[in-house]
Amino acid sequence: MSKRMDGDLVLEIPTDIKSITAAVDYVMSRCVSCEVQARRLNLNFRVGLTEALTNAMMYGNGADPSKNVVIELVMGEGQLQATVRDQGVGFDPTSVPDPTLPENISRPCGRGLFLMRELLDEVWYNDQGNEVTLVLRLESGGAFEGSASA
Amino acid sequence: MSFQVSKVNDVTLIEVEGQLIVGNRQELKQGVLDKLENGDLKFVIDFANTGYIDSSGLGVLVSLSKKIREQGGELRLSSLNEDLRTLFELTKLDTLFRIADQKDQALEGF
Numbered sequence: 281m282s283k284r285m286d287g288d289l290v291l292e293i294p295t296d297i298k299s300i301t302a303a304v305d306y307v308m309s310r311c312v313s314c315e316v317q318a319r320r321l322n323l324n325f326r327v328g329l330t331e332a333l334t335n336a337m338m339y340g341n342g343a344d345p346s347k348n349v350v351i352e353l354v355m356g357e358g359q360l361q362a363t364v365r366d367q368g369v370g371f372d373p374t375s376v377p378d379p380t381l382p383e384n385i386s387r388p389c390g391r392g393l394f395l396m397r398e399l400l401d402e403v404w405y406n407d408q409g410n411e412v413t414l415v416l417r418l419e420s421g422g423a424f425e426g427s428a429s430a
Numbered sequence: 431m432s433f434q435v436s437k438v439n440d441v442t443l444i445e446v447e448g449q450l451i452v453g454n455r456q457e458l459k460q461g462v463l464d465k466l467e468n469g470d471l472k473f474v475i476d477f478a479n480t481g482y483i484d485s486s487g488l489g490v491l492v493s494l495s496k497k498i499r500e501q502g503g504e505l506r507l508s509s510l511n512e513d514l515r516t517l518f519e520l521t522k523l524d525t526l527f528r529i530a531d532q533k534d535q536a537l538e539g540f
Contacts, residue, residue: 298453323513330484334452380522386496388489391521395485398520 289353295341300333307353307362314360316418324399325360328414331392332364340366340410359401363413370409431480433458435465441472441540443533447479450487459490462505463497471503472540476533478509488523495527504528508536 289310293303308326316325333349341347347367354361379390396403402415431448442465450458462473475491477483483491495505508530510518518524530536 300453301449301451319513323516327482327484327517330451334484334486338452385522385526386492388493389485391485391488395517395520 288355289351291351291353292348293351295337295343295345295347295349297334297337297343300330300337303333303351304330307351310353311355311360314355314418316360316416320416321360325362325414325416328396328400328403328416329362329364331396332362332412332414335392335412336364336366336368336410339371340368342368358418360416360418361413363411365406365411368410370406372409373405373412431457433461435461438474438537439540441474441537442470443474443476443537445476445478445533448481450477450480450483450490452484452486455487455490459494462494466498466501466503471498471501473498473503473505474508474530474533474536474540475505476508476536477511477514478533480514481511483514483517488517488521492523492526504540506530506536506540508533 289307291303291307293299304326307329308321311321311325314321333351336349337343341349350365352363373393376390376393377384379385379387379394384390396412396414400414401417403412405412431446431450431454433444433446436443444458444462446458465473491505491507498505506528509532510529518527518529528536
């Protein structure tokens, strides 16, 4: 890893798709004190983080167990921010087609990035395309909001 | 994730327990494909005991639906919780599948 991270939580885990749920559960356990609507945390943030980790391991690191994924969690300033970085060469996120278009609806892949963008208030990649940052604002934001409350 | 397979008349009912995610999606896919190869054509997958399906799990359902349709059959889904409904609606997959509130409704008139 070339870049140092300074979040409230920094987690470096080897590529293993069977470890994704445990990693997400651990990160979520650190977010319980956040004053965010429960469903936005448990649906929006959890799904976004799960998809980011899946993409990092499956496509970024090519499922190579010798490569790691780093998760940085920053809480505060009215938002929850997670950054996920893999050791791959990166990709162009604008090249991923909209999976909801009629011509793409029957394709088995391509929904992870779409869900991240739908469920989080902000999603951006670094220039290389191997690091994604997800932002969930603690107050009601523009992303999908459920009806359940905390 | 585990799943139970049973037969209700000529419909194959698959009841999933636990999350359908990237780490286990192939197990469900292979289980359904085995039944399809055996000649089963009508499938209901029930998610009454499933809290979460990730995009890989959604992709497996799309892939299975396509393969079953190619054989002249149909895959129906049932018992999605509120969060799963939301994911299907956001991805517009609710337009691809017939989704029933409960498995009995999915089995009805199949």
